[in-house]
Amino acid sequence: MPSKVVKIPWRVCRGCLPTMHALQMKHVNLSAQCPWYYNEVKYDTHVLFTCDFARTVWFSFGIQQLVQVWPNDTAAMVIMRSFEGCNREQSAFGVKASAVNLLHDEHEAQVIEGGGNQNVVTGERVWFKPPLGWVKVNVDATIFQNGFIGVGCVLRDTHGQFLGARCKRVEGAWRPREAEAIGLKEAMSWVKRMNITHCVFETDSKSVANACNDTSGEAYFGTIVSNCISIMKHIDHVLVKFAYRSANMIGHVLAKATYSMPDIGE
Incomplete structure (x- = not known):
């Protein structure tokens, strides 16, 4: 320490x-x-x-x-x-x-830099545009003491242009890792409803990104990740990537904004 x-x-x-x-x-x-x-x-x-x-x-x-x-x-x-x-x-x-x-x-929740593990997910420190023909969703979740979490996600195209945003409250006393997984699931459900076929999801939770690309783990966390993977099957081309908070700040700020919102905002 x-x-x-x-x-x-x-x-x-x-x-x-x-x-x-x-x-x-x-x-x-x-x-x-x-x-x-x-x-x-x-x-x-x-x-x-x-x-x-x-x-x-x-x-x-x-x-x-x-x-x-x-x-x-x-x-x-x-x-x-x-x-x-x-x-x-x-x-x-x-x-x-x-x-x-x-x-x-x-x-x-942290990335181990310079380690020998080939399965470690590395993340971007600044935001980059998605490939041509793709869109990118930055998503984050935050925990409030009132017994709910706030989810925020922002959608941008290959030119970096703003396409849409969504924030939502989810009731329950969730742990940080589970809250991040719920945030990703909400973002995926939102993209699925818009019939988007090529999408990159960026989260600042290394454990969530690893689970979606490898194994789902156990208990509540594993169940939520399994739901994410099921939704991914309905999107033709999808990637889930880890990004540092500095590259995911817009999603973090939007998740914080749910504290003063009654329910869902788009």
């Missing part, structure tokens, strides 16, 4: 996390207000726990019930209470198993 990550709890407990409020107290000329909640000041407690962005992160890992913030709490108090709650609810083996599972999910 990087040393800068290890030092974060220490900096929180010492009250020296460089939040906007802390920098302002040191006479740095900037606004201390949160960019997501303009009426909130970016104290360490808000940055790590009460901000909507931070709460979405805790929810995506399924441990939001351990993060309880009470009035006048410091960030250090929240961390200690969460740690104690985790120890009460799980045995030492359970805590270790949860940590191993989280590390496994993180590993699957």
Whole structure:
């Protein structure tokens, strides 16, 4: 684990996390207000726990019930209470198993550069136009703490011209990998209804791209990927590719926009 990550709890407990409020107290000329909640000041407690962005992160890992913030709490108090709650609810083996599972999910979501595995999917870092006669769909999914995920997909042609976009809410407390697979399935269903015959789908989930090109895995994830493969059979020519977030940013932004939308937008 990087040393800068290890030092974060220490900096929180010492009250020296460089939040906007802390920098302002040191006479740095900037606004201390949160960019997501303009009426909130970016104290360490808000940055790590009460901000909507931070709460979405805790929810995506399924441990939001351990993060309880009470009035006048410091960030250090929240961390200690969460740690104690985790120890009460799980045995030492359970805590270790949860940590191993989280590390496994993180590993699957990243591309291993320079490895010797010939099956590793490499991705683009910038967006490229699809081949002549093809269209490209950039798709992404994001998890919200309210109990749903947002899916966003954008369709462009071989000249890079915008053809259409779609975003949708999907109810359920899905894990990140499953949410990305659901996003791809929704994008494929959308393309199928438009009778498009030559399409490239780009996702920033390496595990989803690998599964669609190789094996579908197990449990819910495998079932969703199997549905994707079934839809692919109805599209004459189709590719599923991995792309870095930097090349898939438009899909990511659109998925985030579903937070303020009631249902489906096209």
